[in-house]
Amino acid sequence: MNNENSDFLKTLGIYLFGQAKKFSLRFKKAPTMKELMIVYYSEAKSAKLTGKKVAWITSGGPVEPLIAMDVIPVYPENHGAMIGASKMGAGLCEKAEAMGYSSDLCSYARSDISCATINGGPIGGLPRPDMLVCCNNICGTVLKWYEVQARYFNVPLFILDTPFCHTGYSEDTARYVRTQIDEYIKFIEEICKKKYDFEKLRQVGLLSYEAQKLWQAVLDTAAHRPAPMSAFDAFFHLALIVTLRGTKEAVQYYQNLLAKMKDRVARGIGVVPDEKYRLLWDNIPIWPRTRWLSEKFASHNACLVADTYTSAWCGTLKYINEENFLDSMAEAYTRIYLNIGVDEMAKTVIEMIDKYKADGLVLHSNRSCKPYSFGQLDIQRIVEKERGIPSLMIEADMVDDRSFSESQISTRIDAFMEIIKERKKDKG
Amino acid sequence: MDKIAEFRTIIENPYSYLQKIKDESGKKVIGYVCSYAPEELIYAAGALPVRLFGSDSIIHRADLHLQSYCCSLVRGILEEALSGRLDLLDGMVFPHTCDSIQRLSDVWRLNLLKSFHADVVLPVKLNTPSAKRYLIDVLNKFKTDLERWLNKEITDEDLTRAVKTYNAIRSLMTRLYRLRCENPQVISGQDFHTLIRAAMIVERNHFLEALTAITADLEKIAPDKKLSGAKRLVLTGGICNHPNVYDAIEDAGGVVAGDDLCTGSRYFEGAIDDHLPPLDAIAERYTKRAVCPAKHSGLTSRGENLVRTPHAFDYPYLKEMLDREKIPSLLLEMEEQTQAGGQLQTRLETFIQIL
Ligand code: SF4
Ligand code: SF4
Numbered sequence: 158m159n160n161e162n163s164d165f166l167k168t169l170g171i172y173l174f175g176q177a178k179k180f181s182l183r184f185k186k187a188p189t190m191k192e193l194m195i196v197y198y199s200e201a202k203s204a205k206l207t208g209k210k211v212a213w214i215t216s217g218g219p220v221e222p223l224i225a226m227d228v229i230p231v232y233p234e235n236h237g238a239m240i241g242a243s244k245m246g247a248g249l250c251e252k253a254e255a256m257g258y259s260s261d262l263c264s265y266a267r268s269d270i271s272c273a274t275i276n277g278g279p280i281g282g283l284p285r286p287d288m289l290v291c292c293n294n295i296c297g298t299v300l301k302w303y304e305v306q307a308r309y310f311n312v313p314l315f316i317l318d319t320p321f322c323h324t325g326y327s328e329d330t331a332r333y334v335r336t337q338i339d340e341y342i343k344f345i346e347e348i349c350k351k352k353y354d355f356e357k358l359r360q361v362g363l364l365s366y367e368a369q370k371l372w373q374a375v376l377d378t379a380a381h382r383p384a385p386m387s388a389f390d391a392f393f394h395l396a397l398i399v400t401l402r403g404t405k406e407a408v409q410y411y412q413n414l415l416a417k418m419k420d421r422v423a424r425g426i427g428v429v430p431d432e433k434y435r436l437l438w439d440n441i442p443i444w445p446r447t448r449w450l451s452e453k454f455a456s457h458n459a460c461l462v463a464d465t466y467t468s469a470w471c472g473t474l475k476y477i478n479e480e481n482f483l484d485s486m487a488e489a490y491t492r493i494y495l496n497i498g499v500d501e502m503a504k505t506v507i508e509m510i511d512k513y514k515a516d517g518l519v520l521h522s523n524r525s526c527k528p529y530s531f532g533q534l535d536i537q538r539i540v541e542k543e544r545g546i547p548s549l550m551i552e553a554d555m556v557d558d559r560s561f562s563e564s565q566i567s568t569r570i571d572a573f574m575e576i577i578k579e580r581k582k583d584k585g
Numbered sequence: 586m587d588k589i590a591e592f593r594t595i596i597e598n599p600y601s602y603l604q605k606i607k608d609e610s611g612k613k614v615i616g617y618v619c620s621y622a623p624e625e626l627i628y629a630a631g632a633l634p635v636r637l638f639g640s641d642s643i644i645h646r647a648d649l650h651l652q653s654y655c656c657s658l659v660r661g662i663l664e665e666a667l668s669g670r671l672d673l674l675d676g677m678v679f680p681h682t683c684d685s686i687q688r689l690s691d692v693w694r695l696n697l698l699k700s701f702h703a704d705v706v707l708p709v710k711l712n713t714p715s716a717k718r719y720l721i722d723v724l725n726k727f728k729t730d731l732e733r734w735l736n737k738e739i740t741d742e743d744l745t746r747a748v749k750t751y752n753a754i755r756s757l758m759t760r761l762y763r764l765r766c767e768n769p770q771v772i773s774g775q776d777f778h779t780l781i782r783a784a785m786i787v788e789r790n791h792f793l794e795a796l797t798a799i800t801a802d803l804e805k806i807a808p809d810k811k812l813s814g815a816k817r818l819v820l821t822g823g824i825c826n827h828p829n830v831y832d833a834i835e836d837a838g839g840v841v842a843g844d845d846l847c848t849g850s851r852y853f854e855g856a857i858d859d860h861l862p863p864l865d866a867i868a869e870r871y872t873k874r875a876v877c878p879a880k881h882s883g884l885t886s887r888g889e890n891l892v893r894t895p896h897a898f899d900y901p902y903l904k905e906m907l908d909r910e911k912i913p914s915l916l917l918e919m920e921e922q923t924q925a926g927g928q929l930q931t932r933l934e935t936f937i938q939i940l
Contacts, residue, residue, distance in 0.1 A: 261654070293709055297684050300709055318716065320706040321687055323694070329726060333708070333719035340715065499691035524654050531688035534650050535695055552652070 168203050175199025187413040190396060193406055201229045202284045210287040210349055213306065215299045216399055217469075218292035218317065219490050221365050221482065222342055224403040225358040226349050230290075231283050232400055233306075237265030237556055240272065241444025243279040246556035264525040264556035266302040273309060286312055288348050290341075294319040294496040296528045315344045319491040323498045326488060334487040355483070362482025365403040366474070371411035372398045373471040378418040379462045380513050383427025385418045388438045388461035389451040390428065398470045429460040434577050437509055438464035439536070440521035440529050441555040446563075453567065457574040463513040465506060469494040472505070499532035503539040510544055517577045518548035525554050547580060549573040588799045589776050592783035599635070599786050604673050606633060606788060613675040613701075613735070618662060618689070620852045621680035621707055623724055625867055628789060629747035630731045630739050632675070636785035640664040650692045651685075659685045666697050676701025676734070678727075681709075701734045703727055711872045720868045728864070744863035750789050751857065757796045758784065758853040764800075764807055771807050781852065 179196045182188045204211045212223050216234040223230045240246050246268055253267035254260050256274075260267075268278070276282030289312060291303035300316065307314040317337050320330045346353045375394070378385050394414060401407040421428075436454065438461045443450065454461060472494050478485040494502065510518070518540055523530050537548050549569060554560045595602045603614050613632040617624065620636075627634040639661025646667035647660045665671050676699045679690035690704055705727050708716040732739055761780070764771055780799070784792060855873055858866045 297682075297687075297709065316710050318709050320708070320719075321681055321704070323687075323690060323704045323706070327726070329719060329722035330706070333715060333722070336715040336718075340713070498694070499688065500695060522652055527655070527684040528688065531651055531655055531685060532691055534652070535692055 168206050171199045172203030172206050175203065188406075188410070190394065190410070193401075193410065194396065197400065198280055201231050202280075204229055204284055211284050212288045212290050213283070213286040213303075214290040215292050215295060215303070217295040217490065217493055217495070218290050219338070219341070219486055220400075221361045221403045221486065222338075222345060222358060223290070224401075225354055225361040226345050226351075228288075228345065228349065229284075230400065231286065233269040233283065233302075234265050235396060235399055236272070236278065236280075236283055237268050238442075238444050239280065240268045240278050241556035241558075242447070244445045244558060245278055246445060247558045249277065250557045250559075260557075262525075263296075263298045263302070263527075264554055266298060266305075268556055270302070270305055270309075273306065286310055288312055288344070289314040290317065291315070292317040292319060292490065294490055294493050296495065296526070298527070313344070313348065315341055317341055317490070319496060321496055322492055324501075326492055330491060331487060334491050335484065338483065338487055358483060361403040362486070363479055364405060364408055366477055366479040366482065368398060368402045368404075368407040368411055369471040369474055369477075371408065371415055373468070373474060375411055375415050375418055376463065376468055376471070377512075378415070378422055381422045382435075382514070383425070383429065383432035384435070384460050384462045384513075385421035385426060385428060387428050387451065388464040388467065389442075389447055391464060391467040392442045392447055395467045395470065402470070427460070429455045429458065431458050432460045433458040434517070434574070434581065435460055435462045435513065435515050436517045436519050436577075437462065437506070437513065437515040438466070438519050438521070439506065439533065440523045441466055441526055443521060443523075443551075443553045443561065444555055445558045446553070446561060449563070453570055457570075457578075459574060459577070461519065462515060463509050465494060465502075465509070468509070495528050499535050500539070502532065503536045503543075506536055506540055507543055510540065510546065515546065516581060517546050517573070519573075520548060520550045521555075522550050522552045523555050524552070524560055525556065547573065547576045588795060588802070589779055591795070592779050592787065595787060596779055596782045600670055600673060602786070603633070603635060607673060612788075614673060615676040615678055615701065616671060616674045617678040617680070618659075618686055619680050619682045621682055621705070621871070622678045623680075623705060623727060623867060625744070625747045625751050625857070625863075626724065626728055626731060626739070627678065628750065629743040629863075630735055630737075631743075632731075632735070633788060634678075634785075635674075637662045637665065637671070638782075640668075642668070650696065651688070656683075656685050659689050663689060663692065666693065674699060676703070678703045678705060681706040701731075703730050707871070717868060717872060720871065721864055724864045724868060741863055745859060748857045748859050748863055748866065750793060752859065754784060754789065754793050754796060755853040755856060757793075757800050761796075761800055761803065762853075764803060768807055771803050784853065 175196050175198075178192060178199070182192055182196065185192075200207070200209070201211060210228045212228050212230050213233055214220055214223065214230045216232055220230045237246075240249060241264075246264060249268035249271045250260070250264050252275075253262075253271040256271060258267050258270060269283075272278045272282055286306070289303050289307050289310075291299050291314060293300055293316070303314055303316075317334075319334055322330070342353050375386075376391060379387065379391075394411075397407045397410050434457065436459055451461075473489040473492055476485060476489040476492055494505065506518070509515070518537070520533050520537060522533055533550065537550065540546065541548060551566055551569065552560070553566070606612055607614060615627050615632050615634050616637045617627075617634055618637055622634065622636075624634040639658045642664060644657075644660050644664045647663040650667075651660050651663060653660075677690075677693060679686060679693070679702075681687060681704065690702075694702055705723060707723060708719050710716050711720075728739055758781070761772070761777070765777060780796070784796075787795075855870045857863075857870045860866075861869065
């Protein structure tokens with residue numbers, strides 16, 4: 158009883174704090190990421206109090222159908238990134254290993270699974286889910302991971318199966334995924350115990366489309382020389398397009414951000430002082446080391462102007478029909494960056510190199526993420542052949558700091574930058 | 586066992602056997618990487634499906650395409666291909682099972698493309714009607730791809746004939762398997778493993794004939810074999826390409842009485858209903874047999890069946906279930922190139938002693 162009481166009081170505290178924050182944001186023109194995240198997580202963590210449902214969902218999963226039904230989406234991967242950024246990854250991963258999870262498994266999964274058992278991590282764990290939504294458009298790992306969590310929390314799991322598109326998008330796939338969207342909607346209806354609101358979904362779809370367009374426009378500003386923002390900034394601003402696309406808050410946030418970046422462009426302000434070299438980043442950030450890496454590259458006057466990771470959340474705009482979100486989302490969610498063949502990924506990388514005028518490519522070979530990392534060596538070769546620019550591969554892990562060797566990576570970056578400088582000199 | 590000797594030679598050097606088949610019969614040989622490849626269709630098309638395993642050689646060519654933390658089976662298969670040893674293959678089939686195999690297919694397509702390259706992107710869940718419908722669509726598409734490539738129609742009769750051959754092999758293997766479960770002395774684990782491997786390589790009609798004779802022989806001698814006091818173990822997991830493990834277990838005083846390996850019982854369990862339209866029937870078998878660790882079909886289906894070890898994600902919960910039932914278990918993490926050396930032996934011995 159005592160425990161329950163203190164739990165209740167804690168939740169109430171979180172709720173009131175979040176509401177106060179939310180109220181204060183009404184009078185602010187441009188709420189910060191931190192403020193928005195506080196409101197978001199406090200609403201998620203006090204869902205039990207407000208009677209809202211919470212769904213855990215994979216980062217590439219379709220969140221709009223949840224938002225339209227007032228379900229709060231929570232992202233274990235975003236949580237994993239926070240764990241990584243706050244340098245708690247190694248500890249939580251070790252704990253998962255002690256529980257019997259092999260160190261070969263994705264470190265988002267390992268840190269999330271161990272975090273759930275102790276409510277640890279930077280925000281004291283995620284709120285308990287009422288349902289799990291797993292979309293395998295990013296990897297097969299999430300399937301096993303969500304099975305683990307569904308057993309642990311004993312809640313229903315919906316799997317949205319988006320068949321891998323090695324070379325294009327077949328009719329069979331289109332039909333299968335489209336049918337599952339209906340099944341998904343039924344699943345949500347059943348758990349929320351109310352009729353699905355398709356009109357609301359239409360509105361949420363419009364907002365989602367709008368936010369993705371804005372996010373792309375924000376990233377595009379880095380095509381200017383000097384770039385007003387870098388990939389490291391994108392890693393930071395990404396959180397809302399992942400967690401809250403489909404809401405007004407996200408649209409407003411990216412409108413403000415875009416205005417700010419445009420202003421910097423107009424005034425010729427670059428994020429890296431005296432920007433001389435422009436690089437493209439591939440794969441998930443090395444969360445515990447973003448700052449170190451950012452400073453390291455800046456010390457060479459190099460700016461990471463774009464990356465394949467943050468652009469994945471607006472990479473399928475071309476498949477979305479904003480007038481018919483419901484039908485077009487099947488294709489958009491199936492053809493995302495990680496669910497396509499290596500050759501198509503290489504094509505995307507080359508387009509980005511051209512668009513952002515990159516002088517070199519930095520690839521993070523990420524032990525945790527197999528679908529992202531296997532194929533990188535071929536992408537590297539294709540890019541070198543097609544564009545003749547140098548590239549560097551860094552072996553590390555997005556969360557687990559134990560596999561980061563600072564001195565070695567530092568030396569390799571120095572050597573790589575020497576090559577870039579030489580090449581640029583030759584080109585004049 | 587004399588009749589097994591032939592297969593021992595074949596699995597020791599499958600490539601020269603396959604070359605011979607090609608030279609003699611002009612058959613096309615198609616490689617595949619996982620037991621979810623719809624072999625029956627390949628066989629019905631008149632080609633020979635051959636399962637690829639990793640490599641015994643040191644991996645260096647594959648390093649140029651797949652990082653060292655990629656699973657050793659996948660790296661090994663790529664090494665074999667890049668070294669030219671798989672040049673005799675006319676085509677490749679990649680069923681969608683895990684993230685590594687998925688990328689292996691891409692790397693293959695970009696570097697080693699054969700005249701036939703098929704991705705059979707099966708559904709990851711096997712327990713809904715829409716997934717089943719899609720599964721049938723995928724099989725149909727695969728059939729059309731084969732037909733286009735070979736420039737010939739695969740008729741229902743072809744399919745039914747192939748299904749019958751496979752059913753016969755699978756049912757004999759199951760009989761052998763049961764025989765061995767009841768009486769492990771009948772055939773050594775190593776020999777049994779040889780037969781399983783051969784079932785995935787050897788021309789199937791020939792294999793069926795030989796297997797029929799072998800099974801009959803073994804069934805005859807079975808009643809005379811006495812049960813030994815060996816401890817009975819169940820092997821479980823993904824792919825187990827380690828005949829050495831069988832030896833090591835037997836040396837340590839145990840015997841493998843059952844398994845759910847992809848290269849073991851999962852490969853031959855379940856008959857295809859030959860009264861249904863063939864593709865529907867093939868799909869049906871996929872949805873019914875023991876689920877592969879890389880697939881989903883309900884939350885505990887991997888745990889209810891038997892004693893199991895990992896897919897890495899499943900290990901903790903399987904361990905917990907086993908502990909609850911007071912069934913001791915041992916986790917062996919093995920790479921393709923691992924030799925059954927002293928350490929493995931010691932761990933097995935210690936484990937078997939406590940049983
Ligand atoms: S394996 Fe990669 S895509 Fe999958 S959850 Fe981990 S980081 Fe994300
Ligand atoms: S399922 Fe596991 S063992 Fe099989 S290929 Fe994939 S990673 Fe390797």
